Amino acid sequence: MHSEISAHGCGNIPATTFLPVFDTFEITRKPLLNFLSPVSTLGALLSMGLQIGDPEEVAIAGLLRDVGIAELPLEIQSIPRDSLEANQLKKYMEHPKHSLKILKEKRLLLSERVNDMIAQHHEHFDGTGFPEGKEGRKIVPEAQILAIAEELDDILAVVEGRPRSSPKRAIEMVVQNEAGYPLGHRYDPSLLRRVVSLLFGTP
Numbered sequence: 001m002h003s004e005i006s007a008h009g010c011g012n013i014p015a016t017t018f019l020p021v022f023d024t025f026e027i028t029r030k031p032l033l034n035f036l037s038p039v040s041t042l043g044a045l046l047s048m049g050l051q052i053g054d055p056e057e058v059a060i061a062g063l064l065r066d067v068g069i070a071e072l073p074l075e076i077q078s079i080p081r082d083s084l085e086a087n088q089l090k091k092y093m094e095h096p097k098h099s100l101k102i103l104k105e106k107r108l109l110l111s112e113r114v115n116d117m118i119a120q121h122h123e124h125f126d127g128t129g130f131p132e133g134k135e136g137r138k139i140v141p142e143a144q145i146l147a148i149a150e151e152l153d154d155i156l157a158v159v160e161g162r163p164r165s166s167p168k169r170a171i172e173m174v175v176q177n178e179a180g181y182p183l184g185h186r187y188d189p190s191l192l193r194r195v196v197s198l199l200f201g202t203p
């Protein structure tokens with residue numbers, strides 16, 4: 001008999017069903033847990049702190065959001081996103097759809113909300129994101145939480161030759177990056193304000 005993970009809000013997912021998904025992670029360019037866990041954890045903490053969505057669902061979406069990268073040619077997986085050529089970038093931008101396809105093939109039954117988070121984790125509030133170009137409140141807020149968590153994780157990552165950033169500096173940089181565009185570029189401005197208040201402990 002399968003042991004089961006009680007995934008509040010997701011129904012019971014048999015633990016063994018995660019194993020084939022983890023196999024998928026192993027053929028991506030970065031090691032499994034280094035790649036996905038920090039965003040999963042940070043996203044769940046933000047969900048908890050902001051009281052938006054179900055933290056367990058956000059954690060699951062954070063962990064599974066990029067399995068679709070395994071469908072991309074290896075040369076695309078090994079090139080940083082900002083160095084991809086136009087045709088490679090176009091393929092990369094399909095990875096949220098590949099993630100949903102793989103998870104369906106692996107028969108991992110996820111809630112519609114988790115599927116939305118996975119599908120929308122690269123969408124931008126102003127409609128300039130991918131893969132669908134969804135905008136505004138058509139994007140579920142938990143997908144925006146995962147996107148903020150991913151940007152914070154990118155800034156906090158230890159990269160040789162780059163000064164390390166403090167968490168405080170990281171959130172300042174997220175705000176600065178947004179300020180380079182008209183209000184509400186990547187993120188819902190009210191959500192970003194709430195994240196800043198939460199992380200800085202201001203009302």
Ligand SMILES: [Fe+2]
Pocket residue numbers: 065066095096121122
């Ligand atoms: Fe992604």
